[in-house]
Amino acid sequence: MEIEILEVDDREGRFMLSGSTAAFSNGLRRGMMAEVPTMAIDDVNIYENGSVLFDEQIALRLGLIPLVTDLDSYVLNCDCEEGCTSCQVSMTLNVEGPAVVYSSDLVSSDPNIIPAEDKIPIVELKSGQKLYVEVVARLGLGKNHAKWQPVVACGYKNKPVITITECDGCGECVEVCPKGILSIDESTNKVTVSDEIECSLCKLCEKACYLDGIHAGSKEDVFIFRYESDGSLPADKIPLLAVKQLREKAEQFIEGLK
Amino acid sequence: MIPVRCFTCGKIISNVWEEYRERVKKEESAKVLDDLGIKRYCCRRMLITHVPLVDTFAPYQ
Numbered sequence: 587m588e589i590e591i592l593e594v595d596d597r598e599g600r601f602m603l604s605g606s607t608a609a610f611s612n613g614l615r616r617g618m619m620a621e622v623p624t625m626a627i628d629d630v631n632i633y634e635n636g637s638v639l640f641d642e643q644i645a646l647r648l649g650l651i652p653l654v655t656d657l658d659s660y661v662l663n664c665d666c667e668e669g670c671t672s673c674q675v676s677m678t679l680n681v682e683g684p685a686v687v688y689s690s691d692l693v694s695s696d697p698n699i700i701p702a703e704d705k706i707p708i709v710e711l712k713s714g715q716k717l718y719v720e721v722v723a724r725l726g727l728g729k730n731h732a733k734w735q736p737v738v739a740c741g742y743k744n745k746p747v748i749t750i751t752e753c754d755g756c757g758e759c760v761e762v763c764p765k766g767i768l769s770i771d772e773s774t775n776k777v778t779v780s781d782e783i784e785c786s787l788c789k790l791c792e793k794a795c796y797l798d799g800i801h802a803g804s805k806e807d808v809f810i811f812r813y814e815s816d817g818s819l820p821a822d823k824i825p826l827l828a829v830k831q832l833r834e835k836a837e838q839f840i841e842g843l844k
Numbered sequence: 845m846i847p848v849r850c851f852t853c854g855k856i857i858s859n860v861w862e863e864y865r866e867r868v869k870k871e872e873s874a875k876v877l878d879d880l881g882i883k884r885y886c887c888r889r890m891l892i893t894h895v896p897l898v899d900t901f902a903p904y905q
Contacts, residue, residue: 638901639845650848652856689859705859706848710898715905732854739853739884816856 592783597814599821602745602783604808611742611809617828620729621835623662624736624818625653625675625699629722636683636715644709644719648679649733651689652702652816653723657827659698662725675699675723683711692721699723702817736824740813744804746785752799753777759791759800783810846894852886864891 587610592600603611630645637644664673677694681687689706711717728735748768755775760768767785771778777800779785791800815821846861860880867876877888 636905638898638905647845647848703856703859705862706856707845707858707861709845712898712902712905735854738855814855816854 592810594822597817597821599815599825600810600812601825602808602810603742604745606807606809608806608809611811613832614825614828615740615742615811617832618737618740618813618824619735620727621831622736622819622824622827623655623657623725623727624734625655625660625723625725626731626733626818627651627653627677627721628674628724628726631720632718633720634716634718637687637709637711637717639709644717647708648719648721649731651692651706651708652818654698654700654702655725655736655818656696656698657725657819659696660725662727669722669724673724677721677723678719679708679721680718681711681716683715684713686710687717736815736819736827738814738816740811742809742811744806745808745810746782746787746802746804748779748782748785748791749801749803750777750779750799751801752797754797756796758794758796762790762794764788764790845898846896847890850884850887850890853884855882855884855887857882857887857890861891861894865896 587606588604590602592602627648630648632641632644635641635644659672661672664670666673675694675696677692679687679692681691687708688704689701689708690704692701694700709717726734753776755770755777757770759777760770765784765786767779767781768777768791769780785802787802787804789802792802813821813824815824846858848858849855850857860882864876864880873892877891882888882891
């Protein structure tokens with residue numbers, strides 16, 4: 587099994603996994619979505635809410651705000667009963683109208699655990715309206731609630747392979763390709779593929795070719811992963827954390843069989 | 845209020861809402877969305893189809 591990183595920055599990642607199976611790739615995808623712990627607002631105490639939104643709506647909106655997660659300082663399954671400094675963070679939100687309440691108005695008790703996005707509007711307050719809430723953020727898993735999912739739009743596809751057997755340079759396939767990855771090479775007067783990975787296997791080129799000389803297929807054991815981070819964890823760390831969780835699970839499984 | 849995340853994929857879209865709202869007054873909506881990095885059509889419809897209702901409800905509080 588081999589991994590080739592195609593591109594990765596703080597928020598987005600793309601990598602190629604070769605020599606694998608669909609079952610393993612799906613395991614990795616599910617691991618990234620459901621098994622990597624992140625921080626999210628879990629309990630909300632509402633002391634005053636004069637806004638146009640109901641308490642429940644405000645609590646839901648607060649829950650969906652991604653928080654920058656520090657996995658070294660916090661534990662997922664804490665032994666304490668009442669909640670302690672190693673398993674939860676409390677934050678307060680106290681805004682008086684007229685104002686728009688933003689995620690950046692949350693005052694956290696831990697300066698490292700802050701909203702990943704500053705400009706998320708929570709509610710708009712008119713003059714005389716007030717919002718005073720206290721929230722508790724905890725680590726959680728994506729399988730319990732989507733707010734604890736570190737990735738957004740996480741998925742994979744088989745690596746597309748475009749094979750050209752016959753070509754007279756008519757350019758029909760170049761015209762129909764919605765991804766614009768085909769072009770006619772001026773010197774040889776034959777079609778060439780510029781970015782094979784981008785192919786969506788729509789097979790419009792196959793239909794357009796009257797010589798039946800182009801074929802869009804895919805490699806069954808090579809997978810191209812694409813995912814985005816919601817800001818809670820850096821995108822380059824998420825697959826590594828998922829693999830770690832998967833390995834732990836596999837070890838537990840072996841242990842259980844013994 | 846604009847939903848915090850895209851209903852379909854979960855991307856945070858509310859943080860660009862105010863900029864989008866201001867810019868569509870003068871520019872073409874498709875160009876603004878491209879500029880703001882809203883690529884998928886699930887996220888794009890969130891901003892295009894949103895109707896703000898806070899001002900409508902506020903007098904009845």
